[in-house]
Amino acid sequence: MDRDSEAWIVIEEKGTVVAVSDDKIWVQTIRQSTCGSCSARKGCGQGVLARMSDGRANQVRVHNTCGATVGDPVVLGIGESQLLRASLLVYALxxxxLLxxxxxxxxxxxxxxxxAIIGxxxxxxxxxLALKLLTGKAEEAARLQPALLRIDVNQAVPEPLVVHQSSTLNP
Structure with missing residues (x-):
């Protein structure tokens, strides 16, 4: 399906702009996991990855189509079919x-x-190598990338945490 189709399903992720470079921005997201509400959480690979990553931040570079600036809360999106295609390329190919x-x-x-081992x-x-050749094409790589959907005006940006030296806290 293409992006103009009404049935285009988008998976969204919220993040914060951390850098602006020409017409692109770097967006930092925190991995979210729905493992707590899933019945298959103990046997799922995603659950294992979520426990190992412990909510680590990811940074993604996307086209700045909304005029976002550093510190803006934004929403990124990727089509469900794009995510499936990328997953198949990265894992199945x-x-x-190998097999x-x-x-x-x-x-x-x-x-x-x-x-058998050498083979x-x-x-x-x-x-x-085939993965590199397939995703190395600019048009294919662009299709597999997330897109900036909007600046999220409803998301509150938390104040930065300031850490002081312990000597100033304990007299």
Whole structure:
């Protein structure tokens, strides 16, 4: 589906502009997880990643289509189909190439584990190379990027935390 379609589903994420560079901005987001309300939280890979990251911040560079400035709260969006396509490219392509290489190595030299390992390594390298070639094209890379949807006037920007030396706090 294209962005002009009424059925275009957008996944939104809130963030704060941390830098402006020409016609692009850097937006910092904090990873959100809905794992607490999910019944599959213990067996899910996303849940494991959320626990490991512990709410770390991400920074994303997007086109500044709304005239945002440093400190502005903004909303980023990516189409559901774009996210699915990017996920398939990043995960399935290298994994499929690894399996193909491993099976090819094992098929050419039956009973040789080293052949399957080397074939898998070569297949994985070929998968990453193919990924680089597919996403290296400017038009493909642009389609897989999030977009700045709007400046979020309803989101309050918290005051920065100022930390003083402990000697000034304890007389």
């Amino acid at each position: 290298p994994l499929g190439a 193909t290489g491993s099976l090819t190595g094992a098929g050419l030299w039956p009973g040789q584990d080293l052949a 898998g390594g070569l297949g994985l390298a070929a998968g990453f």
